[in-house]
Amino acid sequence: MSDGIGRVETQRAVVFDDDRPLVLESGARLTHVEVAYETYGTLAEDGGNAVFVCHALSGDAHAAGYHDGDRRPGWWDNIVGPGRPLDTDRFFVVCANVLGGCKGTTGPGSTDLATGRPYGLRFPLLAVRDLVETHRALLRQLGVSRLLAAIGGSLGGMQALQWSLDHPGEVGGALVVASSARLSAQNIAFSAVAREAIMRDPDFAGGDYYEAGRAGRPDRGLALARMIGHITYLSEESMRQKFGRRIQDAVEPRFGFDVDFEVESYLAHQGQSFVERFDANTYLYMTRVMDYFDPFADPAYVGRQVAAGRAAEGGGTSYLVLSFDSDWRFSTEHAREIADVLRGAGARVTFRELSAPHGHDSFLFPVPEYHRTVAGFLDRLAAARAR
Template structure:
């Protein structure tokens, strides 16, 4: 099978240009955020960005839910920087999520470390950093904060909620629990229930952090130090799961970083240098406690595990696009098929595609034309036009094969 080439750096058009991250207060003592755990937060700030213009009817909004280590900066460029947002290749004028048509909202998750309230924020009750006293959080809590931000922006209903990986989990949870607030859900390279292997990878990453002597039971912020060794190892481990074996072979093979083998225990192979770089650069943009909290949320996510899980969305249907990638072994196509089975079993309209890509789980971040074309086309179909479903296997215009569930 011919593989689709991919790039993070080949978007269409000039992009959304200069952008800034804003803050919104969505919980205060008079309107606390009640959490699934039973705890509550009296103060929650959310970092967010918007792109495009909200229509007078306020009916063209699209919400972007980010993955584990993402943030609010999904597109455009911040002043003084040259690197665009993490999903810039899909968001912008003329791109799959076209900001000439859609008003796009992107926010940082509750528990994150890029402006939204989390374990590194100040606990207003104590005047100290939350640390491990920050309450346990749940996927429902993420969605509740998203909805409060929507209310702050004056948006009652979204044309679509879009997310990849853990962002897709949020989109799924949102659609099941608050279907009256969106028409469409785009779920990419996601899971509705992690396997034991998935949980194991995250467990090792968390252990690398907490066993670092500088973790200090989560009090490292008080001591002005961080468990950087543990965090970098966690990132290196996770990054191995984000790429397929084909991608590693294509990018690195058995190439030696310095031309000739050094026969030592330090960095010698190019892939080792790459992972070392990934671990080091991660330290500049992520916090160990956020990593621990957010990975744990994924472990417990099981939206179809309760009786009546689809009752609300059956009563107020949402249209679904579910996309996966054939070489993704972190959240393999079986994860997406499970989502589709549950949704179809409830009689909901679902379009399902498996895209050929050599890049594994990271494919959802890449500019793959068949993938982006699917998202564009799905968003442009007016609400209410998707009725009935049919399965077939067909080549795309570029000859790449995907399995797809199409509406007639």
């Protein structure tokens, strides 16, 4: 593997304003939308080598490389860079923080220009389609009218799927990884408990905690929400290998309610590190976005959009749908349903279940077969574009 792309900077762009507001799927309007984004590689003269990375729930625009002072690279550095599957010697890779996010893109922590105060829970509810429309606006500013591919895991895969259905002429390939087209009751239940942990924190203040300063934010609730969620991202096998029943900093159990087992210490660390980089309201909004996602609710719409794409110049979207055998949060059944519905609508679909021990988080790891599969799919898309 190469040394990666080195130092990078997050940029910002205003993509909607008073003259051209963003009208959300709910009908609400946002008259100022700023987007934080990073780009890697060089855009081809014809603009046809762009690959958009759609991030997951807790991700952000910093997918690869290092910011000044960083000890760790971006969250998907193992797959983005020279010679890597998202090869920045060949592709122009864009990653942007989602609408509703907390890392530079307009969200509940942003200032409402009408009141001069942070939105809090007055920020409108969002749909995956709204995240896509925001990123389409960014690409227009960057001079990209058609993507070679959109790729994402989990919530990112939902965005790639929605994008390909709503605008099939704009997406050459959609790589939908460890994702779902419709959350199960179990998935919704996990998110509901996590949201309750946040909203029942005494410092939540109905979502208006921003002016209280760092010490007055609902960190206990957000940390607990992260701990709940993180359990679902790991497989039982990976937890057994990492922790087993090992005792933390002791030979024998202390038989009390303090942190005793290594897995308890790990979850506490995950919760604490999360509150230092994430916003509780964004967590509420993004989990609700995922709950309501249901792009196949109208099969006739899916069929029309796939047919329209196939008839358009470029032949519509080709799909790579991937799952991991240890992922019980979005199991292979979720991926298979996506592949089956798309095939039934006439789309070109490649589906694979990959073996990896890391559970839902497998899409973040450098699993060799996974990387080969992604690279091969992008190679085919690039070859088709060159013909």
